[in-house]
Amino acid sequence: MKILVCMSVVPDTTTKISFIENNTKFNTQGVQFIINPYDELSLTKAIEIAEKNGGTVTVATVGLSDTEPVIRKALAIGANDAIRVNAEPKDGLQVASLLADIVKSNAYDLVLTGRESIDYNGGQICGLLAELLSWPAVNVCTKIEFENGNMQFERDIDGGRQNVTCSLPVIASAQKDLCEPRIPNMKGIMAARTKPLSVIEPNINETGSEYFQFENPVAKQAVRMIDANQAGDLINILKNEIKILS
Amino acid sequence: MIGIYAEISDGKFKKSVLEAASYANQMNSNGVVAFCVGSTNDDEIQKLSKYGVNKIVTIGSISFDSQNYTQILSKAIQKENIQTLILANTYEGKSIGPRLSIALNASLATNVISLPDMNQGFSVKRSVFSGKGFAYVKLIKDTKVIAITPNSIDLIERPTSISIENFDGAVSENKTNITSTHKAEGKIPLTEAEIVVSAGRGLKGPENWGMVEELANLLGAATACSKPVSDMGWRPHSEHVGQTGITIKPNLYIAIGISGAIQHLAGVSSSKVIVAINKDPEAPFFKAADIGIVGDAFEILPQIIAAAKLNLN
Ligand SMILES: Cc1cc2nc3c(=O)[nH]c(=O)nc-3n(C[C@H](O)[C@H](O)[C@H](O)COP(=O)(O)OP(=O)(O)OC[C@H]3O[C@@H](n4cnc5c(N)ncnc54)[C@H](O)[C@@H]3O)c2cc1C
Ligand SMILES: Nc1ncnc2c1ncn2[C@@H]1O[C@H](COP(=O)(O)O)[C@@H](O)[C@H]1O
Numbered sequence: 419m420k421i422l423v424c425m426s427v428v429p430d431t432t433t434k435i436s437f438i439e440n441n442t443k444f445n446t447q448g449v450q451f452i453i454n455p456y457d458e459l460s461l462t463k464a465i466e467i468a469e470k471n472g473g474t475v476t477v478a479t480v481g482l483s484d485t486e487p488v489i490r491k492a493l494a495i496g497a498n499d500a501i502r503v504n505a506e507p508k509d510g511l512q513v514a515s516l517l518a519d520i521v522k523s524n525a526y527d528l529v530l531t532g533r534e535s536i537d538y539n540g541g542q543i544c545g546l547l548a549e550l551l552s553w554p555a556v557n558v559c560t561k562i563e564f565e566n567g568n569m570q571f572e573r574d575i576d577g578g579r580q581n582v583t584c585s586l587p588v589i590a591s592a593q594k595d596l597c598e599p600r601i602p603n604m605k606g607i608m609a610a611r612t613k614p615l616s617v618i619e620p621n622i623n624e625t626g627s628e629y630f631q632f633e634n635p636v637a638k639q640a641v642r643m644i645d646a647n648q649a650g651d652l653i654n655i656l657k658n659e660i661k662i663l664s
Numbered sequence: 665m666i667g668i669y670a671e672i673s674d675g676k677f678k679k680s681v682l683e684a685a686s687y688a689n690q691m692n693s694n695g696v697v698a699f700c701v702g703s704t705n706d707d708e709i710q711k712l713s714k715y716g717v718n719k720i721v722t723i724g725s726i727s728f729d730s731q732n733y734t735q736i737l738s739k740a741i742q743k744e745n746i747q748t749l750i751l752a753n754t755y756e757g758k759s760i761g762p763r764l765s766i767a768l769n770a771s772l773a774t775n776v777i778s779l780p781d782m783n784q785g786f787s788v789k790r791s792v793f794s795g796k797g798f799a800y801v802k803l804i805k806d807t808k809v810i811a812i813t814p815n816s817i818d819l820i821e822r823p824t825s826i827s828i829e830n831f832d833g834a835v836s837e838n839k840t841n842i843t844s845t846h847k848a849e850g851k852i853p854l855t856e857a858e859i860v861v862s863a864g865r866g867l868k869g870p871e872n873w874g875m876v877e878e879l880a881n882l883l884g885a886a887t888a889c890s891k892p893v894s895d896m897g898w899r900p901h902s903e904h905v906g907q908t909g910i911t912i913k914p915n916l917y918i919a920i921g922i923s924g925a926i927q928h929l930a931g932v933s934s935s936k937v938i939v940a941i942n943k944d945p946e947a948p949f950f951k952a953a954d955i956g957i958v959g960d961a962f963e964i965l966p967q968i969i970a971a972a973k974l975n976l977n
Contacts, residue, residue, distance in 0.1 A: 431927045456908075510772060538792050544762070545761065546765070549734060550766055558759075576856070583840070594909060627773060638951070643956050643957070644957045660937055662859075662916050
């Protein structure tokens with residue numbers, strides 16, 4: 419089975435988010451970049467499926483050369499090879515169009531994405547890519563397995579979960595609970611150095627949106643403390659002052 | 665014309681649909697058309713008319729498949745000459761919104777929390793970096809698909825009369841097959857809850873969640889938890905909120921025995937009012953909270969529960 423894992427490179431979860439150039443750009447100074455946590459899950463799952471059923475795992479990232487150390491980490495975790503599309507991500511449509519191009523020219527059976535990237539949090543790529551390819555898609559999966567020639571999924575739905583089956587090819591997005599992410603070991607790190615990482619130039623430049631301004635949330639006012647012995651007052655305050663309870 | 669996707673859940677339109685209608689009725693337009701798949705009843709349809717929907721286009725029931733929903737909905741939407749389609753960022757909305765944007769050749773914005781600003785083209789505000797920032801984004805294509813975050817848009821009534829039309833369209837066979845569905849009965853889905861009671865490792869063990877659930881029931885709230893709590897299996901993973909869990913935006917978030925790590929705050933800090941209860945006065949959560957109580961949850965919660973029983977309807 420040929421599996422493609424779409425991977426975005428995002429700021430570490432502890433990053434304090436700030437903006438520069440009149441709030442038109444994200445400030446990357448001093449920021450540590452990591453594999454998007456959901457993509458760590460889809461990557462691990464793809465490797466498990468390939469180990470069980472035979473197959474290869476390719477990682478694809480749309481990003482500039484500064485994403486390569488993180489791509490090498492994905493190779494160290496166990497991907498066979500990687501593709502980097504040499505473009506700065508601008509919006510979901512651009513990224514999905516570039517990824518669709520890779521899928522079209524390589525005959526993958528299974529394409530995995532994360533449920534969302536924790537930077538721009540579009541949660542868009544899985545659906546965009548599926549529609550660009552005219553493929554079925556299963557979003558927000560807590561289980562992804564290949565059994566008896568078919569894909570078996572469990573996905574989150576509003577207020578519950580659902581089991582879904584589908585034949586290949588299909589695209590799915592990973593949700594927490596899918597698996598335990600693998601951590602690279604020494605052998606993996608050594609092997610990653612020589613695994614193929616091909617760089618391709620973008621041949622499409624379609625976008626649907628333009629980011630032009632950012633801001634941070636307004637800082638909270640000082641917290642109002644309630645005495646522990648009067649904790650019941652909380653209900654009174656919420657009901658009669660803030661009027662949020664009735 | 666503005667369109668809204670009116671998701672049906674158990675025969676009803678959820679609050680998020682009324683939010684989408686309120687969003688649409690505040691945009692300068694000559695009418696709002698709702699599109700729904702599946703069956704509902706007259707009372708529900710009249711509910712939409714209260715929020716400015718002039719027309720509803722109904723499509724017969726088909727089993728959910730994002731590809732087929734997109735196929736039939738995009739045909740119905742194109743027939744009505746819709747320039748902007750509003751939907752809610754529910755799981756269903758997330759599955760079809762991006763697909764619809766491709767089928768309609770539209771610009772797409774998700775996690776949107778504001779009405780469009782028409783001053784410089786057509787732009788909206790959306791939350792990014794899991795709530796640690798906001799972005800203003802211009803939608804450059806003629807047609808737009810906008811997915812709004814639940815609890816971001818106030819309900820605005822604009823009563824009108826509503827006409828009903830059925831759209832008949834052939835769909836291909838679903839490629840995905842749903843084999844079973846499990847829904848927690850009678851529970852309020854976390855992403856849509858207006859009030860959330862959440863607890864962390866400070867509660868010591870799963871056996872102590874009785875009081876968290878009791879308070880949640882009294883307040884009509886959903887329950888949530890921190891990541892370690894779901895990692896240890898004290899609570900189901902579907903309750904895990906934060907940067908790597910669910911991002912929520914309730915009117916009221918009560919955090920009990922949660923330290924307030926940056927990754928946790930990322931998913932909850934957009935809540936309108938935050939209450940933190942923690943025995944450590946230095947807990948970071950107090951910097952992100954509106955109201956704080958320093959003390960032992962095992963002494964504080966019973967007091968709050970007693971007050972809720974006494975004072976709430
Ligand atoms: C990549 C990454 C992603 C992450 N994503 C998330 C995420 O999405 N969501 C998330 O929640 N975390 C996330 N975390 C974990 C996060 O960093 C914290 O470790 C976690 O939020 C802590 O959970 P906690 O507050 O329940 O536990 P603790 O940090 O152990 O805090 C327990 C708190 O309870 C208080 N307490 C103890 N006893 C009592 C008592 N009797 N009464 C009242 N208070 C009491 C303590 O003072 C303390 O503040 C992530 C971490 C990483 C590295
Ligand atoms: N620049 C990118 N390159 C490759 N894959 C990406 C990129 N951005 C997002 N993705 C994939 O799309 C998923 C959802 O991202 P998003 O739609 O941005 O929230 C991520 O988890 C990745 O799998």
